[in-house]
Amino acid sequence: MQPSVIFVIGVSGVGKSTIGKLLSEELKISFFDGDDFHPESNVQKMSNGIALVDEDRYSWLQNLNELAKTQVKNLKSCVIVCSALKQSYRDILENTIEKNSKWIFLKGSFELIKERLDNRKGHFMGSKLLESQFNILEEPKNALHIDVKSTQKDIVKSIKENLENKSEFGLFGLGVMGKSLSRNLANNGFKMSLFNRHVDNLEVDVAKNFKNQFTELSEAQPFDDLGAFVNSLQKPRKIMLMVNAGKTTDYVINDLIPYLSKGDILIDGGNSNYKKTLERFTYLKSKNIQFIGTGVSGGEEGALKGPSIMPGGDKDSYNKIKDYLEAIAAKDKNGKACCTFIGTEGSGHFVKMVHNGIEYVEMQLLAEAYILLKNSGKNPDEIADVLETWKITTNSYLLEITIDILRKKENNDWLIHKIMDKAGNKGTGNWTTIATAELGIPSSMITTALFARYSSFFKDERIAASKSFNTIKFDVSSFNADDIHKAYQFARIVNHYQGFKLINEASKKHSWSLNLSELARIWTNGCIIRSDLMENLVEEFKTTDNLLSSKKLIEELNVLKPSIKKVVAESIIKEQPIPALTDAISFLNSFSKADSTANIIQAQRDYFGAHTYQRNDDVSGKFYHTNWQE
Known part of the structure; x- marks a missing residue:
């Protein structure tokens, strides 16, 4: 059997010597404590509270490497314990014996290790040097990581299981x-x-x-x-x-x-x-x-x-x-x-579900931008060129892949022209819509994007309906590509407001204590909805949990609003469906009104169901009921 050199490493105080000795006894192999191989000059420096530098460690590490190589040459396995805090140190220790080396990294918090060192007597390493060790520590990747909070018995057992090919x-x-x-x-x-x-x-x-x-x-x-x-x-x-x-x-x-x-x-x-x-x-x-x-x-x-x-x-x-x-x-x-x-x-799966709901809307908005640009007379390559310019200020993963999709050709024609306009879904958009209804949160754009997919699936019925209603040939007369871009930007802000609003309200209801800024941060890379906007939201959520209270975003929405009004109004007149863009402006128009139509609704509810209502002229919050037929 190939001999193994088992290096047990970590900062002072993690219990390397104790664990290493117990492990060697369990495996019935030799044990060596790296501290015993320090030259006297190193011991003296540490005893005086002076941290070692790399020059001090070099000869010590080489001595330990020679020890390890001798063990391997003699076909003997052994346990060697030492700090080996940097990768460069570990490279010296396993020089020419990489295949025989196994690394065990004992880890614990600074507070725990400091407490142990403060309670340890008669050792040259004092707790005041511990911070310097943590500062230079480079945790090894190719090592078994062991939390020293466990008992010594459990630690040795876990290491042994690993060494037995677990x-x-x-x-x-x-x-x-x-x-x-x-x-x-x-x-x-x-x-x-x-x-x-x-x-x-x-x-x-x-x-x-x-x-x-x-x-x-x-x-x-x-x-x-x-x-x-x-x-x-x-x-x-x-x-x-x-x-x-x-x-x-x-x-x-x-x-x-x-x-x-x-x-x-x-x-x-x-x-x-x-x-x-x-x-x-x-x-x-x-x-x-x-x-x-x-x-x-x-x-x-x-x-x-x-x-x-x-x-x-x-x-x-x-x-x-x-x-x-x-x-x-x-x-x-x-x-x-x-x-x-x-x-x-279930908070992890909840935020992933809402992530997918936001994703549904982002995809729908790009699809609507595509159809508007297409109806203006542009082919897919020309539309891709327009979207390329958007990357300067509003880049995202979905924008990038949409550009790639539009440029893809098959047999001298754009592949997008050959793809059936029926969009599927795997359920998360549906669950998000249910959650927004259950929590009473108006995340309307997610619902709109989901229903747009549902509508697309009824292809045969849509074809039949297209023959039953006169349609107007769409052309752009009152807005241009820049207006479409601004409408897209406007709708994306509303989408992210609604998605994070849903997450925040769920957090309150379930006592999850979700951190919206941290959530936005982990969505800045790796995920489907990563974007420049998400990067900005990391900072916004450090000061608010309501994006519609952000002075910066309010100003941006007011600048973009005229463009989305033009795009949506013209599209409705010309019978071009852009449901997500329409919902974005409709939502903000409704949400930004101090007075709504809900007083009529509440009066109707009280009329037929005696549901009561509150009065503007009574600040007590008292509920009233009226006999409306008297």
């Missing part, structure tokens, strides 16, 4: 998203187990064949046997489910339960309904299994290169999986992961 993360379901996330995790250095079901003559050796297609999966373990898959994982097991939402998710959970142990964590990465997520959270909690409902946005490419990730559930459970999710997530402009703890229960 995987640290499992992924269940190798559809499009599951495959991309698997490769992303592998590319970030995580040791994985992969599972896909076995169906005779239909799905055979899926995980095995998938692994063999990609070099980054060379260390992954493939399975089509559920028990073997679960048993291949370190405890507490961490399993991400990438299966179809709905009953399939419940079937999978019930199949897994007999193999799971107390404290294991299931992560649902599908587009599940947030209410079902809450039910599953409660159900699994009763069985001592932890559950995280996680929204994942970015499609196939995002899942591979870095999606936006929205986990919701128990905060302690999230902390046990955050290293995995944050490693594979996209990064914002400051290099921070586009992944954050959203809130409790």
Whole structure:
């Protein structure tokens, strides 16, 4: 058997020596404490409270490397403990023995480690040097990360399981998203187990064949046997489910339960309904299994290169999986992961649902801009040229892909001309519409975009109706491409106001304490609705949770308003349907009026149902009823 050099690393105070010694006894191999190999000059500096510099460490690290190489040469495994806080230090330690090296990174918070050091007597490393260690610490990617809050016994047990070829993360379901996330995790250095079901003559050796297609999966373990898959994982097991939402998710959970142990964590990465997520959270909690409902946005490419990730559930459970999710997530402009703890229960899936609702509207608005530009006489390439100019001030992922779509040709004609005008949906837009009705929030643009898709599906009936009603040939006379752009900008602001308003009200109702600025931040990269506007909203939400109270956005809407009025009015006269643009101006016209028509509605309700009403001339808030027929 190939000898192994097990390096146990971390800042002073994490318990490297104790854990390393216990591990060596458990594995019955030699133990070496790196502190014993410091030259006297280093010991003297640290005793005097002086931090070591790289020059001080160089010869020490080389000595430890020579020790490790000697062990390997003599075919002996060993445990070596040392701080090895920088990658450059670790490179020296494993020089020429990379294949024999295994890394165990013991980690804990500054506060916890400081408390331990303050209570430790007779050691040359004092707590005042701890901050300098944390400052230079570069956490290793290709290492087993162990939280030192666990007991020494559990830590050693976890390390031993890993060394026995246990995987640290499992992924269940190798559809499009599951495959991309698997490769992303592998590319970030995580040791994985992969599972896909076995169906005779239909799905055979899926995980095995998938692994063999990609070099980054060379260390992954493939399975089509559920028990073997679960048993291949370190405890507490961490399993991400990438299966179809709905009953399939419940079937999978019930199949897994007999193999799971107390404290294991299931992560649902599908587009599940947030209410079902809450039910599953409660159900699994009763069985001592932890559950995280996680929204994942970015499609196939995002899942591979870095999606936006929205986990919701128990905060302690999230902390046990955050290293995995944050490693594979996209990064914002400051290099921070586009992944954050959203809130409790079903909050992660709720915000992903609303994300998709906002996405429905953004897609519909671009479709309406396209048809207006098309009716002005432009071909798809010319429309793409116009949209290219929009990128300067209003760029977004959806704008970029729309430009690519419009330029795509097949047999000397634009492919868009050959695509049937019937749009599908997978349910999240429907759920968002239901949620906005249940919460009593006027997120009307999401509903409008959803119904536009529904209407498109009745193609045959639309063809018949087109023959029954006279239509006016549409031409642009009172507005131009710049007006269309401004109308588009106006509607996008209203859309984002409505979407975040829905999220904020749900947060209040369910006591989720959602951070809208942080939510906007994780939507600045990786996800489908990433855009320049979203970047701006990160700052806006630091001072308000109501975008229609933002002085900057109010000014922008007032500047853009004349253009959307022209575009919508002319389109209605010329019978060109632009439902999302129409709804945007209609909503703001209604919402920005101090007095509404609702007094008539409330009087009608009181007339036929005795529902009562309040009076403008009575500030007490008292409710009145009138006998209207007297």
